[in-house]
Amino acid sequence: MSLLELNDIKVHFPVRRGILFDRVVGHVQAVDGISLSVEAGQTYGLVGESGCGKTTLGRAILRLVDITGGEVLFDGTDLAQLPEEEMRRSRRRLQMVFQDPLGSLNPRQNIESILAEGMAAHGIGGNREERRAKILKVLDRVGLPDSALARYPHEFSGGQRQRIGIARALVLEPDVIICDEPVSALDVSIQAQVINLLEELQEQLGLTYVVIAHDLAVVRHISDVIGVMYLGSLVEEANSDDLYANPQHPYTKALMSAVPVPDPEVEDTRERILLTGDLPSPSNPPAGCRFHTRCPWKQPTRCDTERPVLTDTGSGHRVACHFVNEIASGELAPTSALAPEILGASGDGEPSGAAAETDADAPGQGGTPA
Amino acid sequence: MSTERNEPREPDDAARADGASPEGAVPEPAGTATTPTAGATTGGPDPAAPAGPERAESPLAKARMSKADKIDRLAQLTAQRTTSSGDSLWVAAFRRLRSSKMAIIGAVIIAVFVLLAIVGPWIAPYSPTAQTWRGEVFSNRGIFVGPRAENWLGLDNLGRDQLSRLLVGARQTLLVGVVATVIGFVVGALIGGLSGAALALGGRTGQRIDTVIMRFIDMMLALPSLLLAVSIAAVMGQSLTTVMIAVGVVQIPIFARLLRGSMLAQANADYVLAARSLGVRRRRIVLAHVLPNSLGPVIVQCTLVLATAIIEAAALSFLGLGNLDAAQPEWGVMLAQAQRFFDAAPMLAVWPALGIIITALGFTLLGEAMREALDPKLRS
Numbered sequence: 001m002s003l004l005e006l007n008d009i010k011v012h013f014p015v016r017r018g019i020l021f022d023r024v025v026g027h028v029q030a031v032d033g034i035s036l037s038v039e040a041g042q043t044y045g046l047v048g049e050s051g052c053g054k055t056t057l058g059r060a061i062l063r064l065v066d067i068t069g070g071e072v073l074f075d076g077t078d079l080a081q082l083p084e085e086e087m088r089r090s091r092r093r094l095q096m097v098f099q100d101p102l103g104s105l106n107p108r109q110n111i112e113s114i115l116a117e118g119m120a121a122h123g124i125g126g127n128r129e130e131r132r133a134k135i136l137k138v139l140d141r142v143g144l145p146d147s148a149l150a151r152y153p154h155e156f157s158g159g160q161r162q163r164i165g166i167a168r169a170l171v172l173e174p175d176v177i178i179c180d181e182p183v184s185a186l187d188v189s190i191q192a193q194v195i196n197l198l199e200e201l202q203e204q205l206g207l208t209y210v211v212i213a214h215d216l217a218v219v220r221h222i223s224d225v226i227g228v229m230y231l232g233s234l235v236e237e238a239n240s241d242d243l244y245a246n247p248q249h250p251y252t253k254a255l256m257s258a259v260p261v262p263d264p265e266v267e268d269t270r271e272r273i274l275l276t277g278d279l280p281s282p283s284n285p286p287a288g289c290r291f292h293t294r295c296p297w298k299q300p301t302r303c304d305t306e307r308p309v310l311t312d313t314g315s316g317h318r319v320a321c322h323f324v325n326e327i328a329s330g331e332l333a334p335t336s337a338l339a340p341e342i343l344g345a346s347g348d349g350e351p352s353g354a355a356a357e358t359d360a361d362a363p364g365q366g367g368t369p370a
Numbered sequence: 371m372s373t374e375r376n377e378p379r380e381p382d383d384a385a386r387a388d389g390a391s392p393e394g395a396v397p398e399p400a401g402t403a404t405t406p407t408a409g410a411t412t413g414g415p416d417p418a419a420p421a422g423p424e425r426a427e428s429p430l431a432k433a434r435m436s437k438a439d440k441i442d443r444l445a446q447l448t449a450q451r452t453t454s455s456g457d458s459l460w461v462a463a464f465r466r467l468r469s470s471k472m473a474i475i476g477a478v479i480i481a482v483f484v485l486l487a488i489v490g491p492w493i494a495p496y497s498p499t500a501q502t503w504r505g506e507v508f509s510n511r512g513i514f515v516g517p518r519a520e521n522w523l524g525l526d527n528l529g530r531d532q533l534s535r536l537l538v539g540a541r542q543t544l545l546v547g548v549v550a551t552v553i554g555f556v557v558g559a560l561i562g563g564l565s566g567a568a569l570a571l572g573g574r575t576g577q578r579i580d581t582v583i584m585r586f587i588d589m590m591l592a593l594p595s596l597l598l599a600v601s602i603a604a605v606m607g608q609s610l611t612t613v614m615i616a617v618g619v620v621q622i623p624i625f626a627r628l629l630r631g632s633m634l635a636q637a638n639a640d641y642v643l644a645a646r647s648l649g650v651r652r653r654r655i656v657l658a659h660v661l662p663n664s665l666g667p668v669i670v671q672c673t674l675v676l677a678t679a680i681i682e683a684a685a686l687s688f689l690g691l692g693n694l695d696a697a698q699p700e701w702g703v704m705l706a707q708a709q710r711f712f713d714a715a716p717m718l719a720v721w722p723a724l725g726i727i728i729t730a731l732g733f734t735l736l737g738e739a740m741r742e743a744l745d746p747k748l749r750s
Contacts, residue, residue, distance in 0.1 A: 062647050091649035103640035106659055108460075118648035154462075168648065 001076070002037035003208055004061070004176055009034045009070035009080075011053070011060045015283060028283045030056040032232035033070070035310070038176070038225075043202065043209040045223030045240065047216060047255070051279055053232040054212045055099075058178045061210065062094055063087050074176070092122045095169035099181035101161030105153035111164060112149040115139075118172045135171060141204075142167045142197060159190035166197065170205075178210045183218060195222055216259050220244055228252045231290040232282055234310060238317040248319045248328055250295045273334075289322070296334035297327050466743040473739030479732025486537060487544040494534035496521075499697045504529035514715035523721055526704075527711055536721055539699035543729070546614055546683040546700070551676045553618025558625025559668060561587065565626065566633030566664070567656045570642075584630065590623040599682060603691040610700075613692050617682045621675050628671055632664035639663075666744040673737030677730035684726050701725050 011031040014024045030053040038044040046054045059065045061072055063079060072079040074094065079087060098104035105114055115135045118124075125131040136146055142163040153161055162182065169177050182198065183191040195218065201207060213219045219226055220240050227237045228251065236249040247256045254273040261267045275294045280286050286293050292303040302322045310318040313325070326332040467473045496502060503525050506515060515525040523532040565583040568576040590598070599616040606612040636642065637660050645655050684702030686692055692703050701722040708718035 059643075064643055064646055088649045088651065091647060096644070096647040098640055098644055100640050104644040106641040106645070106663070108662055117645065117650060121648060121650045121654070165644075168644070172648070 003040040003075060004038040004210070005071075005073040006034055006036050006057075006061070007071040007073065009057065009060055009072065010068040011056050011065055012068040013065075026283050029232050029285055030065075030282055031060060032282075032285070034229075034232075034234050035070075036227055036234060036237060038208060038210060040175070040208050041202075041206050042224040043211055043222055045219035045226040046210065046212045046229060047214060047219050047226060048229035049214065049279060051282070052229045053282065054214075054229050055180055057229070058096070058180045058210060058212045061178055062091060062096055064096075089122065092118070092124075092172045093175045095172055095174040095177045097162070097165050097169055097177060097179045097182050100185055101158055101165050102153060104165055105161060107153055110150055110152050111139075111144075114153070114164065115168055115171050118168060122172060124172065135167075138167045138170050141170065141201070157190075158186050159193060162186060162190075162194050163197065166194075166201070170201065173205075174207070176208045176210065178212070180212045181214070182211065184213065184215060191218065198222065216255065228255065231280060231285055233290055234318075234320065235291065236317075236319045237310065242315070242317055246317075248313060248317065248324050249291075249321050250297045250327065251291050254296075289320075297323060297332055299323055299332070463740075463743040467739055470739045470743065472735045473743070476732045476735030476737075476739060479728060480736060483540060483544065483729045483732060486540040488541070490537040490540045494531075494537040496531040496534045498530065498535040498538040498699045501529045502531065514711065514718070516715075516717065524715075524717065526718055527707070527715075532718065532721060535699035535704060536701070536725060539701050539704060539722070540725070542610070542698065542700035543680055543683070543702070543726070546610065546617070546702075547676050547680040547729075549614040550617035550679040550683060551621065551672055553615060554621025554625050554675060554679075555668070555672055557618070558622040559629050561622065562626035562629030563633070563661065566630040566637070566660070569630070570633055570637035570656050570660050571652050580630075584627075587623045587626050591627070595620040596682065596685060599686055600689065600691065603686055608691055610692060613683050613686045616686060616691075617679050620682065621679065624675070625668060625671060629664060629668050632667050633660050636660045636663045667741070670737050670741040670744060673733050673740060677733035677737070680726060680730055680733075684722075 009031055010029070010033055012027040012029050015026040015028060017023060017025045032053075034057060036044070046057065048054045056065060060067050061079075063072075063082075067080045070080065074090070077090070079090065079094075082090065109117070112132065112135060115138065116128075116131050119131050119134070125134055132149070135149070139146065139148060144160060144163055144167065148156070148160075148164070153164065156164065162185075166177075166182075179198065183194050186194060198209065198211075199222065202209060209222070211219060211222055223240045225237065226240045226243050227234050228243070228249065229235070230251050236243065236247070236252045238246075243252065244256065247253045250273075254275050257271060257273045261270060273296060275296075277294050280290070280293055286304070288302070288304040288306055289295070289308050292298050295303065298304075299322070306322065308320040308322050310320045311324075312318050313328075321327070323332055491498075503515065503521075506525070506529060514527070515521065515529075517524045521531045521533065523536065526532050526535065561583060565580045565587075568579040568583075570576075599620050602616040602619055603612045606615065633656075637656075642655060642659055645659055646652075650659075680701075683692070684705060687700060687702030688706035688709070690706065692700065692706075704722040705719055705726070708715070708722065712719055
């Protein structure tokens with residue numbers, strides 16, 4: 001059994017309006033029915049564009065946001081059903097590292113106080129000396145000097161602050177750490193350091209990570225399994241090499257095709273899929289497949305009426321698309337009306353792409369709907 | 371020398387785990403400048419000192435340069451101290467405050483004012499209430515006695531020494547300002563804190579409590595402050611206490627809204643989320659994280675309100691709602707009394723008015739400087 005298992009998790013934020021007492025006028029469906037499982041000692045990567053609900057999902061696991069429905073099974077217990085106080089206690093085993101290293105540290109606390117906070121909340125380490133000894137050990141692990149103890153967050157650099165954030169989680173000896181965009185606020189050189197640190201810690205301590213990121217390279221590097229999110233739901237899930245080598249969902253294909261290849265010849269000839277249109281509003285998601293409004297492979301049937309579920313296409317590669325097999329076999333070509341900007345090997349795509357951008361309904365130059 | 375300067379500015383380097391040894395990158399050019407005799411010439415690397423003709427007028431320019439250099443180095447030293455030791459935000463804010471001209475001027479004005487309020491009755495040359503020169507004023511109706519050797523600021527309409535009245539009046543004025551501010555701060559912070567805590571603790575009940583409290587506060591805010599103060603003073607009867615309470619009550623909604631808004635902003639900060647994810651209890655989150663971080667703007671507001679409180683108290687006294695014993699000097703009362711003789715003796719009104727203005731200015735300056743010092747955007 002997996003260490004962490006999500007079953008049909010839903011997080012809907014009510015939209016309230018009113019003068020004296022607010023009425024609920026709608027819901028933002030930030031996370032809408034996600035099921036996934038994370039094995040102990042593994043790293044699960046969540047990718048997706050801004051606003052797709054990946055951060056909300058991360059927070060829902062810790063119940064930092066209210067869960068509307070579904071189960072969060074951690075080591076066999078359903079966190080979603082736990083009473084407040086028990087949930088608070090079980091947070092010791094599930095920790096979080098935040099995106100903004102400075103914002104997530106209280107500016108009025110020095111490092112010792114920040115790191116001791118969690119221990120005090122869970123009654124770890126009887127007295128001050130014991131706590132300090134433990135804090136020093138953890139600081140050493142994340143590569144910070146002992147002199148950091150008495151200093152304040154604003155006196156550190158971005159990379160160091162993120163180390164403090166990691167140390168704060170480590171001090172509680174958690175089983176799972178949820179890293180919400182752990183490096184996106186850092187310089188590229190520092191990003192590598194922090195990622196290496198996370199990997200080292202995983203090796204030494206047997207940690208399980210859920211890494212939320214929008215940087216595909218970061219996720220690929222650190223993850224064992226990757227889930228791709230679109231508008232509050234999972235569209236594809238596979239182990240990381242498989243996903244990058246063989247993306248099957250149209251959205252994943254588009255996402256992967258955005259990653260530049262460091263080889264000019266390949267880069268010039270490879271197929272790029274540019275999605276048109278904006279992310280639909282999660283308060284009023286499209287019916288059927290969430291992606292059908294932007295999908296280059298959209299079919300007249302099923303796509304806009306029936307919501308696809310994640311199905312295994314072999315060796316644990318799960319895809320939520322009605323036509324995944326047809327797309328994989330090449331039986332279906334992308335429809336030109338929605339995706340006229342697929343730049344083929346010919347390399348003359350530039351002008352036609354620009355023209356199509358201004359007029360999305362322009363008849364394409366090839367590729368007919370099947 | 372300059373290596374030492376640079377190091378604390380890049381704390382990340384020192385702790386870089388990968389041991390990229392950045393120390394090696396910095397020191398080469400600096401090492402040459404460390405010789406003690408070079409003290410006068412270290413201005414060399416300064417970009418402001420071009421080579422060539424300037425070098426010719428050497429000794430003077432050199433001396434100047436070295437002086438500037440020394441000052442620079444001194445400044446660097448203090449900068450070093452600020453970054454190396456663990457400075458809490460308050461300490462850092464205080465340091466910034468100390469280096470602000472505005473804050474110093476404000477603090478000096480306030481210090482003088484407080485000193486006057488304490489020692490005023492003792493240093494006043496005459497009794498502020500005795501109508502010592504009554505005969506002199508009364509015998510020549512309509513002609514006021516201006517400044518003279520005996521009475522530096524002249525006499526008032528009843529033949530009392532104006533300087534003595536001003537000095538003694540400082541205490542009452544300060545008392546009114548401070549007490550009114552304390553009333554506004556304590557009650558306002560309690561209401562605002564309750565509201566903010568209810569909201570931060572979360573849940574629909576918390577939101578309801580907050581809504582009810584805030585609508586009530588909005589109603590208070592909707593009344594013009596002076597009108598509210600006048601009504602309170604009118605209901606409670608004429609006394610100094612009334613003035614203090616009236617002015618204090620007017621400040622309550624301002625403090626309440628400010629603290630509540632500040633708490634709300636802090637409650638949504640990442641570090642509060644982080645504290646929750648750590649498993650810190652909600653009550654502790656509100657008391658140990660949200661509240662202390664919300665107090666900055668409220669404390670700044672205190673200094674600003676002190677200025678307005680003095681002015682509003684003066685206005686109430688001016689309208690005749692102040693102290694029953696009109697003989698007791700208070701700047702607002704003095705201003706009100708002088709108004710009747712403004713044509714004949716404008717200076718009678720000018721002195722207390724100046725006192726009020728300068729004091730209010732002092733508090734405003736300090737308040738503004740504090741606001742700037744505590745501004746998180748200036749934190750580095």
